[in-house]
Amino acid sequence: MELENPRMWVFYYLICFVALLWVGFLAVQGVMIYVSLVITMTVFGFSVLLCVMLVMDLREKEKQEVT
16 A cells, blocks of 8 residues: 555545544434444544554665665
């Protein structure tokens, strides 16, 4: 996966933004609280996963530059 592609990040942020807006709407309405929790945890999980992948990619590139 190419993590440096700006189009991927724009697409990812838009998807996260829409998902969290929907979660906010559901929370205000007071319905489907468990669905809101699952969506929030999914967005958080993907964010953590992408962060870990980005750190691993940066370490690999740094290792290649040194040698």
